[in-house]
Amino acid sequence: MAAARPLGLFRNINAKIAAIPMVLTALVVFTGGTIWTVVYSFTNSKLLPREKFVGFQQYERLWGTERWNVAIENLLIYGACMVVFSLVIGFVLAALLDQKIRFENTFRTILLYPFALSFIVTGLVWQWLLNPDFGIQSVIRALGWESFDFDPLYNADIVIYGVLIAGLWQGTGLVMCLMLAGLRGIDQEIWKAARVDGIPMWKTYIFIVIPMIRPVFITTLVIIASGIVRLYDLIVAQTGGGPGIASDVPAKYVYDYMFQGQNLGQGFAASTMMLLAVLVVIIPWAYLEFGGKKRV
Amino acid sequence: MSDPGILNVAGVGADALDGPRGPKPRRRFSRRNIFIYGTLIVVALYYLLPLWVMVVTSLKGMPEIRLGNIFAPPVEITFQPWVKAWAEACTGLNCDGLSRGFWNSVRITVPSVILSILIASVNGYALANWRFKGADVFFTILIFGAFIPYQVMLYPIVIILREIGLYGSLTGLVLVHSVFGMPILTLLFRNYFTSLPEELFKAARVDGAGFWQIYFQIMLPMSLPIFVVAMILQVTGIWNDFLFGVVYTKPDLYPMTVQLNNIVNSVQGVKEYNVNMAATLLTGLVPLVIYFISGKLFVRGIAAGAVKG
Known part of the structure; x- marks a missing residue:
C-alpha cells in the first residue's frame, strides 16, 4: 500500500465508487446479516422477527429436538466420509492420471463432468439408480441373486450413505483436479532422485510427495468442508429428508423452520450453530495459513 | 503395433554395451499399464453410468421401463418423454412443462x-x-x-x-x-x-x-x-x-x-x-x-x- 498518499474522502474517488458494491456486501449483507441472525436467535420470533429476548431458550429447544440431533449426526457421518473418501479417491485418481498416460484429457473430462451438474440433477439421477424396484437392486436380482438387498434410500439406517454415493460421484472430480494441479507442481528431479535411491513409488508418494503438497490438501479440505456444511439441495432432491426425518441435515432444518414451520427463532438458532461449525473449521485454517502475516 | 519389438531390441542392445542408459523401455502391456488403464477405465465407466442411464431411460416408453433393466438401451426409441417434459409436465396447477x-x-x-x-x-x-x-x-x-x-x-x-x-x-x-x-x-x-x-x-x-x-x-x-x-x-x-x-x-x-x-x-x-x-x-x-x-x-x-x- 502506497503510504505517501494523503488521506481524504475524495482522493482516489473512482476506485471508491467502484468498491461501493463490495463495501455494501461486506458490511450490510455479510457482517450485518450475520450479526442480525445471531442476535435474533436469542428471541422467540415466530412468524415475524420480534425483539422479545428469551436467552438460550431456542438453543435448549434445538438440542432437545430429535430432528436436529439426527441432522447433526447425519452431517457428521456424511462429512467424515466425504472428507476421507473424496481425498483418498481424488488423490489416487490424480496420481494415476499423473503417470504420463495417454488419453489423460479424456479421462479427466469424464471424471469431472458430474461437477458441472447441479445437486438437484445429481440427486434425481441417483434417486432413480437406487430405486429398489427398477434400479441397481432390481437389475442384480434379475441376474439371479434373488436375496440381494441394496435400497439405501428406503432404509432409515443407511440412507445417508445413499446420499454419500451421489455426493462422491459429483464432487470427487474436483478434488482430483486440485490434486493433479498440486502433483504437476512437483519437481521432476524429486522423482528421479527417489528412483535412483530405489524407493518404491508408493513410499515416494506417502513420505515425500504428500508432505510436499500439504498446502493443496489443506485448501482442498477447506473447500470440501465448506461444501459439506451447505449440503441441502442434494438431500431435497434425492430423499426429501426421508424416510421420515432419517436423512435430515442442518441446512434443511433451518429452511423448514424459517420458511415453512414459521418458527423463525428456531431457524436462527440452528443457522447460528451452522455458523459456529464453520468457524471451528475456518479459524484454525486462517490462523495456519495467514497466521501473523497480514495477507489474504 | 510393432513398437514393443523394436523397443525391446534397442533395450537389449544398450544393455549389452554399457549398462542401462536413458529411460527404461516400456512394453505397452506391462502389468503396470494394465493396472493404470484398467482402474481408470473402470472408474470412468462408473462415472459415465448415471449419464447413460439418464439418456436411455428418457428414450424408453413406460412399459419398457417396467419390464426391462435400467442399463439396457431402448428397444424402441421414443422422444415423447422429452416433448412431455419440455411442454406438458405439471407442477401444481401449471401444465406447461419445464x-x-x-x-x-x-x-x-x-x-x-x-x-x-x-x-x-x-x-x-x-x-x-x-x-x-x-x-x-x-x-x-x-x-x-x-x-x-x-x-x-x-x-x-x-x-x-x-x-x-x-x-x-x-x-x-x-x-x-x-x-x-x-x-x-x-x-x-x-x-x-x-x-x-x-x-x-x-x-x-x-x-x-x-x-x-x-x-x-x-x-x-x-x-x-x-x-x-x-x-x-x-x-x-x-x-x-x-x-x-x-x-x-x-x-x-x-x-x-x-x-x-x-x-x-x-x-x-x-x-x-x-x-x-x-x-x-x-x-x-x-x-x-x-x-x-x-x-x-x-x-x-x-x-x-x-x-x-
Whole structure:
C-alpha cells in the first residue's frame, strides 16, 4: 500500500465508487446479516422477527429436538466420509492420471463432468439408480441373486450413505483436479532422485510427495468442508429428508423452520450453530495459513 | 503395433554395451499399464453410468421401463418423454412443462452473470491498481463472507429485499446472485489484474489516463480469457442454484432446478420415470454443454476458487 498518499474522502474517488458494491456486501449483507441472525436467535420470533429476548431458550429447544440431533449426526457421518473418501479417491485418481498416460484429457473430462451438474440433477439421477424396484437392486436380482438387498434410500439406517454415493460421484472430480494441479507442481528431479535411491513409488508418494503438497490438501479440505456444511439441495432432491426425518441435515432444518414451520427463532438458532461449525473449521485454517502475516 | 519389438531390441542392445542408459523401455502391456488403464477405465465407466442411464431411460416408453433393466438401451426409441417434459409436465396447477422454468432460468442467469462480472471486474481492478485505505479490510471480510453458510444470511436478505420492494421478483434474485458471486469473482479479477505488468498501468497514468479510461482501453482488452473463465463459473453456478431460487422467487418465477425438483418429487399422479429423466437431462444440458465446449477454461474457473490470492 502506497503510504505517501494523503488521506481524504475524495482522493482516489473512482476506485471508491467502484468498491461501493463490495463495501455494501461486506458490511450490510455479510457482517450485518450475520450479526442480525445471531442476535435474533436469542428471541422467540415466530412468524415475524420480534425483539422479545428469551436467552438460550431456542438453543435448549434445538438440542432437545430429535430432528436436529439426527441432522447433526447425519452431517457428521456424511462429512467424515466425504472428507476421507473424496481425498483418498481424488488423490489416487490424480496420481494415476499423473503417470504420463495417454488419453489423460479424456479421462479427466469424464471424471469431472458430474461437477458441472447441479445437486438437484445429481440427486434425481441417483434417486432413480437406487430405486429398489427398477434400479441397481432390481437389475442384480434379475441376474439371479434373488436375496440381494441394496435400497439405501428406503432404509432409515443407511440412507445417508445413499446420499454419500451421489455426493462422491459429483464432487470427487474436483478434488482430483486440485490434486493433479498440486502433483504437476512437483519437481521432476524429486522423482528421479527417489528412483535412483530405489524407493518404491508408493513410499515416494506417502513420505515425500504428500508432505510436499500439504498446502493443496489443506485448501482442498477447506473447500470440501465448506461444501459439506451447505449440503441441502442434494438431500431435497434425492430423499426429501426421508424416510421420515432419517436423512435430515442442518441446512434443511433451518429452511423448514424459517420458511415453512414459521418458527423463525428456531431457524436462527440452528443457522447460528451452522455458523459456529464453520468457524471451528475456518479459524484454525486462517490462523495456519495467514497466521501473523497480514495477507489474504 | 510393432513398437514393443523394436523397443525391446534397442533395450537389449544398450544393455549389452554399457549398462542401462536413458529411460527404461516400456512394453505397452506391462502389468503396470494394465493396472493404470484398467482402474481408470473402470472408474470412468462408473462415472459415465448415471449419464447413460439418464439418456436411455428418457428414450424408453413406460412399459419398457417396467419390464426391462435400467442399463439396457431402448428397444424402441421414443422422444415423447422429452416433448412431455419440455411442454406438458405439471407442477401444481401449471401444465406447461419445464419450458417455463427454462426461460425463468435464462432471465435470471443472463442479467446476474453480466451484473456480477461487471461489479467484480471493476472492483478487482480497483483493488489491484487503485488501492485505497481500508480496501483490504473490506476485501478480507468479503473473502471470509464466502465461507459463511448461506442459511445465516437468508432471512436478513429477505428483509432487505422486502424493504426495497424486490422480494419475490427476478430482479431481487439477480441482486442476490450478484452479491454471492462477488467474493470469488473479485478474488479472480484482483489476482488477474495484479499479475499484469505494472509498467503498463504506470505508463498509462503518465500519459494522463484516468480510472475508467485505463479500465476500458487497457485492462478490458487484455483480460478476455479471465472474463470467459468468470462467465463459465457464473453461468454454471447460477444455473445450478436451487436455494436462492426457492427462497427469493414465487412459484411462477421458479428457476429450472426448482421446477424440476417439483415435477420429479411431486407426490400426485403416476410416476413417469422416462419423463422425469428427460426433464433431469434437460436441466443438466446447459451446464454440460458449457463444460464440454469450454474444457480447460472450466478447470481454470473451478481451480480459481482454490488458489488463494
